[in-house]
Amino acid sequence: MTTPFSDLDQYIALPRVDGIALSPDGGRVALTVSTLDPDATGYRRAVWSVPATGDGEPARLTRSAKGESGIAFTRQGDLLFVSGRPDADAADSDAPQLWILPAAGGEARPVTRLSGGTGGVLATASAADVVAVTADLLPAASAGDPDGAIARDAELRKQRKDKKVQAILHESSPVRFWDHDLGPDQTHVLGIDLTALSDPTGAAPKTDDDSYPAHLPAPTDLTPAPGRTLDHVDGALTPDGATLVLQVGVKESRGQRSAIVTVDVATGARTVLFDDDGVDHEMPALSHDGRTLAWVRTVRSTPAGAHQQEVWTASIDGSDAHRIATDWDRWPSELVFAADDTAVLATADQDGRAPVFRIPLDGAAVEQLTDDDWAYSSLRVSAATGVVVALRASWAAPLHPVRIATDGTVTPLATPAPLPEVPAHLEEVETVAADGARIRGWLVLPEGDGPHPFLLWIHGGPLNSWNQWSWRWNPMLAAAKGYAVLLPDPALSTGYGLDFVNRGWNAWGQAPYTDLMAITDAVVARDDIDETRTGAMGGSFGGYMANWVAGHTDRFRAVVTHASLWALEQFNGTTDAPEYWSSIFDADGMRENDPHRFVADIVSPMLVIHGDKDYRVPIGEGLRLWSDLAEHHAAPDGSMPHRFLYFPDENHWVLKPQHAVVWYQTVFAFLGQHVLGDDWERPTLLG
Structure with missing residues (x-):
């Protein structure tokens, strides 16, 4: 059977759904x-x-060379997004800004004109015209008068650009994250009142980068002088904004812990709720009435073992804090309140899937809403109608939008990215380890009887x-070449309980x-x-395991190790998150x-593969x-x-389409x- 997985050029050209938002x-x-x-060469x-009903056809809303991301709806149904598309009223700049596309029709228009650009929409208010966005400002700009x-940020950026200065002075750790340097600017949260967005007759006068236009709402800095505490910020707005x-983040000697605070949008006053x-206090979610907070509380891991990720709730002022789902041993990857605010909806890894769960606030038992072979993510809920939508995927199909009924019935929605035909089917396989633990995985089987x-x-x-x-680590491409691919979940894998994780800690x-x-x-x-005829391969931790496999058995004819950990003591001092790795291993381990x-x-x-812009597993691991x-x-x-495939300008994942082909x-x-047993064939683009 010929599918797009038989041709790498066809494969990289497949459209990909990667974000979802639901109108109010x-x-x-x-x-x-x-x-x-x-x-x-890019995406x-x-x-x-698309309609949320399951019928109808997709309609394209935006089109630009820069593209759009970070979508969210306002309370009135207008669509917010982030894009570096040109603004006809602005001086030349490719910094991404916040844009708004009116629900009533008409062209999109910019909401911000920040010299360093807008990072994304953090939260919108459901009953007010208030939106919170992230944006990066230089430290000297945010010192003193926040107004x-x-x-000042625009002026300082212009000075650095004119003098071609890229140096960064660090005063704390960390200094890098995954594939980019941290600094010199710092992430802030800005509040924006959309009612202040005016529409002047005729073209708005062009301004210099350091003069903020009067027809755009002036952002309010809600987090002055944040340092590095907002690098991993998450949040929500009460309905009234x-x-x-x-x-x-709260600074520690090596890295940070996570805390939850509230900020008064009018005054900027901050109150610490949980620290x-x-x-770590993470993933805050607010009820639709704005009265109840849910979040994940986790005691930090040590080399003695990981701890349970607990779901907690409290009143918005921090009172009546208590744990719910006390008998649930799964680790939630997201939380969102159900429409009636009596429960929290969550997704979590479980047994090689990621179902949707309903966690009652009254302490009743957790209910599993979906019972199938899919992994769900990006839950979105309409408080007005109770509609729940999400993205789902499996190893048989990429992400696509669905609607989830209260009884767990799932209805696929229309999508502009039709699900591709795949050249294999999935079988669930399992065995029993020497200590009696159940070990399971997916087996991707190509067509034919084999072997x-x-x-x-x-x-x-x-x-x-x-x-x-x-898309980057896709076994269907191997299946198209006739390989059966085993995707196992060994010790340390999530979805099997805390004890299963700690078997490998x-x-x-x-x-x-x-x-x-x-x-x-x-x-x-x-x-x-x-x-x-067998081979083994893995990336990141999987690359570590590929290296360990190579040093402990000769059963595989070839081993592919990508972005792999090789010398742990060296790695522990050069990765972007050394404090995390110190929580896993003691000196003996x-x-x-x-x-x-x-x-x-x-x-x-x-076959050793590494990208030079990989800061999570630095290039020194591959070189050594x-x-x-x-x-x-x-x-x-x-x-x-052995061979070494090196990408000077790629990161942990190798994302550029033609590099993925290579x-x-x-x-x-x-x-x-x-x-x-084939003859070696050097890829053409490798010279």
């Missing part, structure tokens, strides 16, 4: 959809509208689960490894699997589970792995069976050579 009346769903740009997002911060609830040493060559794909995280579609090379080998044994024993100690035992040919392989395995003439071409050529 529950009648319309807005989607952001990414499509390949004309030269096939552009556009906003589409002049916007103008008077109070902003924020998740903020405890050694505890199929076999690939073990190990997920990242490590607190993760193979439960939904990934401070011991990555122990239960996670033996779990992987146990379920591999079970699958390769099948008649439709060829146990003589780090030493005993360090894969670089076993380089001399590696037999399988390895490559150096160690050369030291221990190179022939006198320098040749060896990535897959190289991986499949390497696997083809060593697993299938």
